[in-house]
Amino acid sequence: MKDARDIILMPLITEKTISLKDKDNKYVFYVAPWANKIEIAKAVEELFKVKVVEVRTQNLKGKPKRIWRFEGRRKLRKKAICKLKPGDKIDLFGGT
Numbered sequence: 001m002k003d004a005r006d007i008i009l010m011p012l013i014t015e016k017t018i019s020l021k022d023k024d025n026k027y028v029f030y031v032a033p034w035a036n037k038i039e040i041a042k043a044v045e046e047l048f049k050v051k052v053v054e055v056r057t058q059n060l061k062g063k064p065k066r067i068w069r070f071e072g073r074r075k076l077r078k079k080a081i082c083k084l085k086p087g088d089k090i091d092l093f094g095g096t
Contacts, residue, residue, distance in 0.1 A: 004043035007035045011092050012079065026083045027090055033059070033078045040080045051085040 011017075012028040020026040031040055041052040058081075062074035084090070 002032075002035075002039070004046045007032050007039055007043040008047060013092065020081070024083065025086065025089070026081050027092075029080050029082065031057070031078050031080045033076060035078070035080075037080075041082070044082050048090045050088040050090060052082050053085055054083040056081045 009030045009032060012030055017028040020028065027044075029040075029044070031043075035043075037055040037057060040057070041055050044050065044052050058079045060077045060079055062076050064071065064073050066072075
């Protein structure tokens with residue numbers, strides 16, 4: 001297995017993900033496109049010392065973008081939604 005920090009790229013923090021965290025104890029991360037659900041669960045458990053119950057993943061296509069006459073795409077991303085065991089939580093902002 002690769003290093004956990006190579007798998008979990010960054011947390012995704014939006015109004016929708018904050019409501020998922022509060023309501024269902026689910027956290028959302030951008031992950032490496034090659035990572036599978038088992039590797040993602042082990043990486044979250046290793047980094048944050050919590051127990052992951054379920055992992056769902058989504059492959060996100062890059063949006064088409066155009067700058068003047070040049071066309072291209074944003075890069076492809078993979079998003080993982082991790083449901084934690086009741087009572088576990090991750091402190092994303094580093095507060096008390």
